[in-house]
Amino acid sequence: MSASVLYDAPGPKAVVRNRVYAVVGSLVLLALIALAIVRLADKGHLDYAMWDIFNYSGIRQNIADAVLATLKAFGLAAVGSLVLGVVLAVARLSDHKPVRWAATAFIELFRSIPLLITIYAVWIGFLTDYSMWALALGLSIYNGCVQAEVLRAGINAVPRGQREAAYALGLSKTQVMASVLMPQAVRAMLPTIISQLVVTLKDTSLGFIILYPELLQTARLIASNTQVKGEYPYVSTIVVIGSIYVAMCLLLSALATWIEKRGRRAKTGIAMGTAVAPITADGSASGLAVTGLDGPDGASTTTN
Amino acid sequence: MNVLLDHFAEFRDGFIGTVEITAVSSVIALVLGLLLAGFRVSPVPPLRFFGTAWVTLLRNTPLTLLFLVFFFVVPEILFPGMSPFLLGSLALGFYTASFVCEAVRSGISTVPLGQAEAARSLGMSFTQTLRMIVLPQATRTVIPPLSSIFIALTKNSAIAGAFSVTELFGWQKLLSDQGYDIVPVFLWVAFGYLIITFAMSGLFRLLERRMEVAR
Numbered sequence: 128m129s130a131s132v133l134y135d136a137p138g139p140k141a142v143v144r145n146r147v148y149a150v151v152g153s154l155v156l157l158a159l160i161a162l163a164i165v166r167l168a169d170k171g172h173l174d175y176a177m178w179d180i181f182n183y184s185g186i187r188q189n190i191a192d193a194v195l196a197t198l199k200a201f202g203l204a205a206v207g208s209l210v211l212g213v214v215l216a217v218a219r220l221s222d223h224k225p226v227r228w229a230a231t232a233f234i235e236l237f238r239s240i241p242l243l244i245t246i247y248a249v250w251i252g253f254l255t256d257y258s259m260w261a262l263a264l265g266l267s268i269y270n271g272c273v274q275a276e277v278l279r280a281g282i283n284a285v286p287r288g289q290r291e292a293a294y295a296l297g298l299s300k301t302q303v304m305a306s307v308l309m310p311q312a313v314r315a316m317l318p319t320i321i322s323q324l325v326v327t328l329k330d331t332s333l334g335f336i337i338l339y340p341e342l343l344q345t346a347r348l349i350a351s352n353t354q355v356k357g358e359y360p361y362v363s364t365i366v367v368i369g370s371i372y373v374a375m376c377l378l379l380s381a382l383a384t385w386i387e388k389r390g391r392r393a394k395t396g397i398a399m400g401t402a403v404a405p406i407t408a409d410g411s412a413s414g415l416a417v418t419g420l421d422g423p424d425g426a427s428t429t430t431n
Numbered sequence: 432m433n434v435l436l437d438h439f440a441e442f443r444d445g446f447i448g449t450v451e452i453t454a455v456s457s458v459i460a461l462v463l464g465l466l467l468a469g470f471r472v473s474p475v476p477p478l479r480f481f482g483t484a485w486v487t488l489l490r491n492t493p494l495t496l497l498f499l500v501f502f503f504v505v506p507e508i509l510f511p512g513m514s515p516f517l518l519g520s521l522a523l524g525f526y527t528a529s530f531v532c533e534a535v536r537s538g539i540s541t542v543p544l545g546q547a548e549a550a551r552s553l554g555m556s557f558t559q560t561l562r563m564i565v566l567p568q569a570t571r572t573v574i575p576p577l578s579s580i581f582i583a584l585t586k587n588s589a590i591a592g593a594f595s596v597t598e599l600f601g602w603q604k605l606l607s608d609q610g611y612d613i614v615p616v617f618l619w620v621a622f623g624y625l626i627i628t629f630a631m632s633g634l635f636r637l638l639e640r641r642m643e644v645a646r
Contacts, residue, residue: 134474134547134557145474153477166508239582239628240621241589244600252613325491332493336593343495350503361503369496376491 172362176355181367186349193345194371200262200331200341205324207267212274217304219279234272242269243333250337258339262331270327277319281312317390321383325376332372342368435619438606445592445602446623452520452588452598453627457581459524464531471536474557482532489529494587498522498594519591527584534580538573539565571642578635582628599623 137145167173180186218230237245246265254261285308293307313320335344346368350361435442470482489497501522506513542565550564592600603620607613 134560135551137474141474148473148475149477152475152481156477156481163508167504170507172507236621239586239625241586241600241624243589243593244603244617244620244624247600247603247607248613248617251607252617329491329493332495333590335495343493343499346496346499361499362507365496365500365504369492369500372493372496373488373491377487380491 167362171356171358172360174355177358177360177363180349180353180355180360180363186353189345189349190342190367190371193340193342196259196339196345197328197331197334197341200259200266200334200339201328203259203263204266204270204327204331207263208270208274208323208327209320211267211271212278213309215271215275216278216282219275220282220304222300230275234275237268238272238276242266242330243336245269246333246337258334258337261337262334262339262341265333266327266330270323270330273323273326274320277316277323278309278312281316282308284315285311314390318383318387321379321386325379325383328376328379329372342371435615438602441602441605442599442619442623444597445599446626448596448598448601449585449588449623450627452516452523452591452596453581453585455516455520456523456527456588457584459520460527460531460580460584463524463528465535467528467532468535468539469561471532472539472561486529486532489526490533492526494522494526494590495593497526498590501525502594515591515594515596519588519594519596523584523587523591526587527580530580530583531577534573534576535569537576538569541572542568571639574635574639574642578632578639581635582631585627585631586624 134141164173171177181190215230215234218226219234221227221230242265245268246262249265249268250258250261254264289307289311290303293303298307331341332343334341335347338344340348346364350359350364353360467482467485470478471486473479498519501518502515505518505521546564546568547560550560555563588598589600592598592604595601599620603616606616
């Protein structure tokens with residue numbers, strides 16, 4: 128067994144005890160799963176007919192459209208949030224006080240309001256007929272603020288000498304930011320930025336509240352409009368749609384991890400952040416783990 | 432201002448609802464998250480696997496989907512007729528538990544190896560080492576990330592409002608359905624959340640300061 132803080136390689140007695148725990152633990156877990164399956168089967172949720180609905184081409188088409196709609200909103204929000212993130216990060220580091228204050232106020236305000244509330248307000252207030260743009264705009268505002276903080280942390284992590292050397296060469300402020308600081312910050316923060324994009328992807332599901340026909344909204348429509356033997360196929364729909372979401376998010380997280388590993392191999396001045404960073408729950412990164420920059424294994428987390 | 436004065440009772444109910452659901456689901460998340468972290472560092476493979484599976488699955492599921500699961504699937508398996516408040520708190524708690532688990536786990540790995548080795552050489556068991564030596568020391572490093580996790584939880588509780596739990600988002604929706612101007616309503620709701628999140632980060636900063644020990 129690998130070395131751990133908590134236990135040595137087990138001796139003969141511990142091996143036996145661990146096996147007992149393993150058996151008991153798996154039995155309990157299996158019993159819980161079995162209970163769930165039996166109960167669901169009793170209610171008829173595991174009938175063939177409940178799952179057969181996904182063989183209809185209409186429903187398949189619905190799901191395909193919904194995936195496309197989700198990806199569309201995600202794409203817009205990703206681009207929007209990154210652009211806004213760069214602008215806000217630069218503004219927050221500006222030498223002009225009013226610019227700095229305005230950016231800080233904007234970031235602090237929209238980061239502490241639930242994303243759902245922002246999206247809803249944008250939708251009701253300005254874009255009632257364009258739910259996709261309302262969703263994308265809401266997501267961009269919130270995630271832009273988070274990305275701005277990520278980038279700012281990255282820029283601050285660039286060794287001072289870099290900036291000083293650039294100024295010494297006679298580069299202007301804009302040049303220093305654009306060609307020295309930003310590229311290094313983006314490179315260091317790429318895993319964190321992508322992890323935040325995973326959060327953005329998950330948050331597109333808030334579109335169902337403003338009736339944007341994305342994946343979750345479609346799931347609700349399918350489940351509540353199709354009746355199989357007098358029952359609504361909520362369980363099967365949720366399982367199918369849930370797997371699609373998990374698959375999409377895992378793919379994106381895998382990308383973040385891959386980039387992080389690749390970045391570790393390269394020998395440059397600043398460390399890569401870890402891919403797990405945003406502790407955000409769904410709409411919600413409030414603290415950014417800028418780990419790898421100042422501590423081992425995700426423990427040191429800067430809370431802004 | 433008029434919006435608030437005209438509908439102060441609803442605003443107050445919404446505010447209290449947000450505080451309530453945040454409090455209940457925080458407790459669920461904390462207890463469950465600690466348990467899961469224990470699973471993930473334990474020497475028993477099935478439990479470790481379960482912990483990992485839980486974290487991977489729940490961190491990659493949109494919270495909104497989890498709410499659907501809790502409102503439409505869980506009542507079929509367990510007791511039907513649970514209140515929306517309870518279901519919402521459970522969904523939030525289960526979701527946040529995976530984040531708490533990861534924070535605690537990374538906190539555990541910052542405790543110097545020698546500490547646990549010393550504990551073991553004194554003859555302490557796994558649970559004793561975890562409970563008396565490692566967790567108390569891990570607590571200190573875990574508090575800052577926990578603070579942001581719980582602030583995130585507060586904000587996520589807005590989703591519960593879309594599932595007919597009384598809280599601040601419900602107030603916003605109600606008033607904008609009645610045709611009030613969205614901007615002041617939005618600002619008042621924002622104000623409500625700011626109170627809660629500021630109180631929370633203040634509390635955590637206090638905790639952090641109290642637990643501060645020179646190392």
